[in-house]
Amino acid sequence: YLCTSVNSYSSGSLIKTPYDVQANNQEHDSPTSTHQIRSVQHGSPCFIYTLAFFSALGGFLFGYDTGVVSGAMLLLKREMNLSSLWQELLVSITVGAAAVSSLAGGYLNGLFGRRICILLASFIFSAGGIIMSVAHNKEVLLCGRLTVGLGIGIASMTVPVYIAEVSPSELRGQLVTINTLFITGGQFVASVVDGVFSYLPHDGWRYMLGLSVVPAALQFLGFLFLPESPRWLLQKGDTQNARLVLSRIRGGVNVDEEYESIRSSIEEEKIDAGEGPVLWRILTFAPARRALIVGCGLQMFQQLSGINTVMYYSATILQMSGVQDDQMAIWLASATAFTNFLFTLVGVWLVERVGRRKLSLGSILGTAVSLMVLAAGFLLSAQASPPVTFHPNDPSLHNSTCITYRFCESCMLNPDCGFCYGKNGTAVVESSCMPVDVANTEAAAAGRCSNGTQESAGVFWAFNYCPTSYSWIVLLGLVLYLAAFAPGMGPMPWTVNSEIYPLWARSTGNACSAGVNWICNVLVSLTFLHVAQYLTYYGAFFLYSGLALLGFVFVVGCLPETKGLRLEEMESLFGRQLCSCGAGGSQSVHYIRVNGGNCRSDEDVTDDE
Numbered sequence: 001y002l003c004t005s006v007n008s009y010s011s012g013s014l015i016k017t018p019y020d021v022q023a024n025n026q027e028h029d030s031p032t033s034t035h036q037i038r039s040v041q042h043g044s045p046c047f048i049y050t051l052a053f054f055s056a057l058g059g060f061l062f063g064y065d066t067g068v069v070s071g072a073m074l075l076l077k078r079e080m081n082l083s084s085l086w087q088e089l090l091v092s093i094t095v096g097a098a099a100v101s102s103l104a105g106g107y108l109n110g111l112f113g114r115r116i117c118i119l120l121a122s123f124i125f126s127a128g129g130i131i132m133s134v135a136h137n138k139e140v141l142l143c144g145r146l147t148v149g150l151g152i153g154i155a156s157m158t159v160p161v162y163i164a165e166v167s168p169s170e171l172r173g174q175l176v177t178i179n180t181l182f183i184t185g186g187q188f189v190a191s192v193v194d195g196v197f198s199y200l201p202h203d204g205w206r207y208m209l210g211l212s213v214v215p216a217a218l219q220f221l222g223f224l225f226l227p228e229s230p231r232w233l234l235q236k237g238d239t240q241n242a243r244l245v246l247s248r249i250r251g252g253v254n255v256d257e258e259y260e261s262i263r264s265s266i267e268e269e270k271i272d273a274g275e276g277p278v279l280w281r282i283l284t285f286a287p288a289r290r291a292l293i294v295g296c297g298l299q300m301f302q303q304l305s306g307i308n309t310v311m312y313y314s315a316t317i318l319q320m321s322g323v324q325d326d327q328m329a330i331w332l333a334s335a336t337a338f339t340n341f342l343f344t345l346v347g348v349w350l351v352e353r354v355g356r357r358k359l360s361l362g363s364i365l366g367t368a369v370s371l372m373v374l375a376a377g378f379l380l381s382a383q384a385s386p387p388v389t390f391h392p393n394d395p396s397l398h399n400s401t402c403i404t405y406r407f408c409e410s411c412m413l414n415p416d417c418g419f420c421y422g423k424n425g426t427a428v429v430e431s432s433c434m435p436v437d438v439a440n441t442e443a444a445a446a447g448r449c450s451n452g453t454q455e456s457a458g459v460f461w462a463f464n465y466c467p468t469s470y471s472w473i474v475l476l477g478l479v480l481y482l483a484a485f486a487p488g489m490g491p492m493p494w495t496v497n498s499e500i501y502p503l504w505a506r507s508t509g510n511a512c513s514a515g516v517n518w519i520c521n522v523l524v525s526l527t528f529l530h531v532a533q534y535l536t537y538y539g540a541f542f543l544y545s546g547l548a549l550l551g552f553v554f555v556v557g558c559l560p561e562t563k564g565l566r567l568e569e570m571e572s573l574f575g576r577q578l579c580s581c582g583a584g585g586s587q588s589v590h591y592i593r594v595n596g597g598n599c600r601s602d603e604d605v606t607d608d609e
């Protein structure tokens with residue numbers, strides 16, 4: 001049999017099969033496992049944690065820069081008099097730039113290494129932060145947002161790869177997951193900074209956007225002193241430095257076996273890798289192609305299950321459940337970000353205990369169910385939507401579409417309109433649908449709910465939501481969603497992608513999957529309002545729930561368990577037809593690499609089986 005993976009391993013065996021891998025996985029669960037032996041071998045993980053911390057600052061910046069903009073926009077649109085086109089541009093240019101630069105990051109990683117790419121990303125982050133904080137017009141601000149986007153893209157694909165490559169296998173999952181913890185931590189800190197500086201209506205946005213320079217500079221300084229990934233050094237033929245770095249990050253213990261294992265696997269990969277551009281080689285080499293499908297699929301389903309609409313619209317969801325004050329909604333949105341962060345911490349704790357596969361499965365199923373709860377909440381709210389009962393006789397309103405709506409639900413789904421109503425006990429009375437004041441969405445453009453007249457008139461203004469008694473279900477759905485999504489589907493796509501590719505395909509594989517993540521992110525966030533207008537809120541969330549269920553089927557069929565395996569052992573997991581990856585280890589293919597042998601196509605594998 002031709003396709004092999006040779007490993008000199010702590011067990012001493014030279015040729016390792018997935019049966020051994022499986023056995024090794026099981027050993028991990030017992031207290032006296034190889035796990036412990038390896039930990040002892042790897043010495044103090046202190047240096048590894050330092051590396052992971054400085055790398056994960058890239059994740060923090062990713063979270064901070066994507067999260068801070070919503071709060072900054074509230075102040076900016078007033079101060080710079082931004083049209084909705086400019087608002088959309090300023091929000092989405094960062095994500096768009098991240099999509100492009102994450103794809104380019106694959107090339108840069110292969111060429112310059114992980115360390116230089118992280119240095120480059122932190123330099124770009126710092127430059128972007130400075131540009132934004134001193135911007136005197138919207139064009140300069142746009143340049144700043146574009147610049148940070150370029151940094152985010154490079155960091156998002158490089159950091160997980162770097163952490164995975166320097167970590168010992170028993171800590172790898174946890175350490176890469178810490179990067180996602182930092183992403184959600186960055187989102188939380190951003191929401192707190194937004195809250196604090198929202199009290200500073202003039203120039204508050206400069207602090208919000210500019211503060212990211214601090215962690216970016218810290219990361220840049222840290223990485224001036226931190227080493228390159230030993231795997232990349234070895235791949236480039238710098239054997240001396242590779243051994244030195246490996247021994248340094250393993251706390252000075254003997255690294256001969258690990259070094260030999262990486263070296264021999266790189267030698268063999270040279271045979272596997274073939275000729276031509278890397279992406280072409282990935283697509284034509286079955287195990288790498290399958291890994292790419294799994295990696296991109298996971299990233300796609302992460303975004304299609306709607307995390308960023310839930311995060312972005314959490315303030316609205318919370319307003320629906322009765323929070324009427326804008327400032328209060330900003331603080332509650334940071335409670336949402338905190339919940340996301342807290343449950344990602346659960347993921348860090350679980351990943352090496354239950355493994356990536358079970359964690360992803362449980363998480364995506366829970367996500368689908370909680371999206372149904374969220375949708376049901378919106379559905380009940382829509383059915384109980386109060387009717388329009390009051391028709392003001394203001395001539396300036398005659399051309400407005402808002403006055404044509406007969407229920408709050410349809411009024412609220414038009415971003416130009418809001419619902420103005422009075423209360424009799426808990427009942428909604430004298431309600432009308434009015435155009436919103438474009439400069440300040442907290443009031444109507446005219447009538448009883450316009451600026452300054454609301455309180456004296458004893459009326460309430462609901463923009464983006466309807467007063468309803470079912471909103472607690474929506475709130476419950478939101479909390480359940482975060483509890484289900486954050487430990488698994490939030491971090492696992494990043495973690496799994498950092499480990500499943502062979503070294504020659506790792507940069508390109510991660511670049512593609514990170515690109516898919518960002519592209520789907522843009523697609524979902526840009527289409528959400530339109531989808532909600534066509535399908536209503538509950539339709540949109542039922543749709544996301546259906547997509548999450550599809551994702552569940554995908555994970556069941558395609559995601560193998562990578563826990564406890566060395567990076568060099570991953571290729572064996574993708575030796576079989578794709579949709580049987582999860583079919584249990586007892587049917588694993590034996591991989592025995594014979595020098596000069598090659599494994600090229602699905603047919604080869606089947607024949608050999």
Ligand SMILES: O[C@H]1[C@H](O)[C@@H](O)[C@H](O)[C@@H](O)[C@H]1O
Nearest residue numbers: 180183184307308340490491
């Ligand atoms: O893994 C992260 C995390 O879940 C974030 O909360 C989300 O905003 C990102 O889009 C995602 O990639």
